[in-house]
Amino acid sequence: MDAVARHNVKLSGRTGGQPILFAHGFGCDQNMWRYVAPVFEDEFRVVTFDHVGAGASDLSAYDAQRYSSLSGYAEDVLEICRELDLQNVVFVGHSVSAMMGVLADLADPGLFDKLVLLCPSPRYIDEDRYVGGFSEADIDELLESLDSNYLGWSSAMAPVIMGNEERPELGQELTDSFCRTDPDIARRFARVTFTSDNRRDLPRVTTPSLVVQCTNDAIAPVAVGQYVHAAMPNSSLVLLDATGHCPNLSAPTETAEAIAVFVRERALAS
């Protein structure tokens, strides 16, 4: 199956415009970008997609081996870019997808023009003097929390989610399936997300990068955002007034503005 269908890729915006690729994080699907992506449609070719296992992606394409590390997900991002023949891409990754962007950039240098890391964390678990914000036990608790909250998920729901091909923009079906997927996949994705460690990858990124940090983010605290910024030689840091971990939903205007300023920087300079 091709990557575009596998990932339920959606294209909008200006044909021939610079591509801006939005990658959603752990938990929900590409609808996370619903209020941010449209802001870029006048100028950019806007690409959104679902990670395999999320939203309306092809669940049957879930390969536990491939997705046992973030590299598998990064490879997906590259496949989407190749298939759509995207070049000079602005990559916007939220949460765990920020690190997928870092890995994709290192795997295929030059593909990305700029990297936007929204609420990134290279390592969620505390280690020695590094403070990620969580302990191993916390992650076990999360898995338990996922288990309790997927009780209502049954195999009968899978066709509803997977067969949701013509997603009405605000349809009931969509909102019901938003943030819901096969519990086994959710567990595995949670484990990969919260046990990965990409701290060593950060200094190798030379692509201009923007770290967008929220105030009071329970998942990626300010200190972590500062760490990412300090570790990436060609990065800048923006601290939003927005609180929480999903400013793309809770403060879309502020989030889009921060991204827009960064991606237009060079256009203004040149």
Added chain:
Amino acid sequence: MALSQAALQAFYDALLDDDAENLYERLPCGYLTTTPDGTISKVNETFLRLTGYDRLDLVGRRTFAELLTAGGRIYHETHYAPMLRMQDKVREIAFEVVKADGQRLPVLVNAALEYNAEGVPILIRIVAFDASERRSYERELLHAKKRAETSEADAKTLARTLQQTLIPSTPPYIPGLDVAAAYRPAGAGDEVGGDFYDVFQVGKDDWVVALGDVCGKGVDAAVVTALVRYQLRALAVQLPEPAEVLQALNHVLLKQGTDRFCTVVLLRLRHVDEAWVISMSLGGHPLPVLARRTEPPTPLGTAGSLLGVLTSPAFHETNLRLVDGDALLLYTDGVTEGRNGLGQFYGEARLRASVADHAGSAQTIVDGLLADVLQFQQGVPRDDIAVVAVQVPVNA
């Protein structure tokens, strides 16, 4: 009818007691109001009682998410908050609230996001139901589900392992003859089928080919299949004629007291004076197909009784001297009784046509037939399929 004075008074007292304040504070569940970013702005008595917090500890000081376990906080940020933003409400979310004393309180949470007239989110209303007992019940269910899944996986492995013992572990081989075989379990192959085949030597230039089908599936059937297979091996050594072997096998099955009958085709192949001579007997089994170079494929043999049913069964013997290029195909009814989407049987006519189409070697016949039968059933066989072909090479 007029109420008595006392009853009326009690009615007013009750009304007084249930004013809006009490309705809120004593609601039999925790009830909180937070700002859109989660800071608690109002909380009822029930929540304070359930969690042991003082109102002053919470209002204006803590967010709802901060009261959760770390794992719950991640779930809150990655699932609950986005859902609430996207759908304006969430239902039946399982969290654990960390109480003032550090203990945990499992709760089920419903929440709703409210907007002002301009469409700006202004507050979140949250109700939290004590779900301690329900949660332990759910945990038990989850454990039971995991155990069931493990057992199922084990059973599948067991079925496959058991199945492998019912057919030879290596491809059949008879010197001077071309032999091929195929086995395909029904459906997804998660259950042990009753089909089997075997090819073994009993003396110099003296070989036996057996193929059969024990009725039913599962472990019970597999036990009988194993018994039949080993009995055939033991009996064939003592008894020279296939019909005698089937008589003896029938006796064994009756003595065994199993209610599972079976069908067998038993072939004895002897290499005599540079030629292969066969004697064959059938017990309730479909007639094999003989394919000669000069004639269209035809059924060979005489039907005999089912095994394990009658006290005086009848088994007949067919003897034939094979010539170069002769092929004999043994199969189970999983082939002919395969059905397509229209409910049609694959049948003997298609079987013979397939054998003719794929003439060449034992392997081409077996492979071609298996592919045809699977395609006829859209790749998912309803019943087990076992096929063995023997052919005298043309240049032998």
